[in-house]
Amino acid sequence: MHLGTVANKGKLTDILCPEAQICARAAGGHNAGHSIKANGISYDFHLLPSGLINPRCYNLIGSAVVFHFPSFWKELTALEEKGLKGVRERIFVSDRCQINFDLHAAVDGLEEIELGSNAVGTTKRGIGPAYSTKAARSGVRIHEIFDEETFERKLRLLASGYKKRFGDLLKYDVEEEIERFKQYRVELAPYVVDAVAFMKQAQEQDRSILIEGGQALMLDIDYGTYPYVTSSNAGLGGCVTGLALNPRKISEIIGVVKAYTTRVGSGPFKTEDTGEYGTKLQEIGREWGVSTGRKRRTGHLDLVVVKYSADVNHYTALNLTKLDVLDTFDTIKVAVKYIGPDGQPLESFPADLNLLEQCTVEYKEFEGWQKPTTKAKTWYDLPAKARAYVEFIEEFVGVKVKYIGTGPDREDMVVRK
16 A cells, blocks of 8 residues: 655654554754654654655655755764664655755844744744745756756855855855865765655555655645745655655545644644643643744634645545643633625635635634543543534545544554545
8 A cells, every 4th residue: 555644743654663664754954853762761853754764665855845964964963872773774765855054044133134024833843945046947956966067156156145045144154164175075975865666666556655744734835824934845746746655545634633733833823722721731732842942823724724734735524632631621712714894704714814814713612521531442432521522623625534643652542444
């Protein structure tokens, strides 16, 4: 079976990986972040696919990923130090990846300063600038590092352009980064592959392939809350193009959504709660970013957003995570409708953020179940009111909730047949 999945959290990837022969990242960079807790050990993943947890799973960083060399080495080393075996033999990198230089990170912060109150709230890890140079056709791809003369010429030209723009504000030494790449090109060579050929062979052999999403759809460059988005295609389309997938072979598309809603960084958040309710969600749910440590903004589950995401990504199933975080809430609200300034409900999530700002939210309230769900193993282990909450979500969105997360550990998952 070929398993093509948009999975935004590492725990589900870890559960599905025993069936997968290949786990791949399609887009984004080391701005992604999720944790997997297995055998009492917590593993953090950013640039690397979290299929590395499975000792029988090969992993690929796909062509549309922006690749940061220091993060690659750092993550591999951290996994080995925590006892994972054979990780270096099971990771490959596409030769078409764009390089995310330290130059890009230096520029990222300066661009955010330029935007002032309109700052996007990036991770300042150079993701946006790396994708910008890719689109401008001035970026450097991994295969180019093996042509030393071309590589150095292109990086110096890139640095010169940014220096003209930012002047002395840019604190960056291009010669120092060039010097480091003399070692990088030697060390990285064994991992670099033609990912088109790699994936073609895997698909022709009907290998089980798990595609791991990095960011949620609302951060997608085309379908998210633009301009408060990441710089890549975070949805299903990005998986297909970033890995040269045959769309006719995709058997399952799993959307991962929390039982409430969170957001990192700037941008609109219609159901955000900055009071006691939101603070309680933040504390119980341990809502801070794995990559940045920033606290996530929290609020009520926004089913308008979830349905919109399903309309774009065509999910075959949902993974509802962190249901246990709601165990002690008296009342639980979910957004079911946006009402426009004309008093009429919107058909879908709007592109126009000014219109979004003028909308009011219509909620449906649920009575909390006030019972622990943390050790639930089956559907009927869940309290009746929790089951009613899940059933409403799947009926509203029109997609079956197949997986229900009830805690941080690998075993804390209810799987519905």
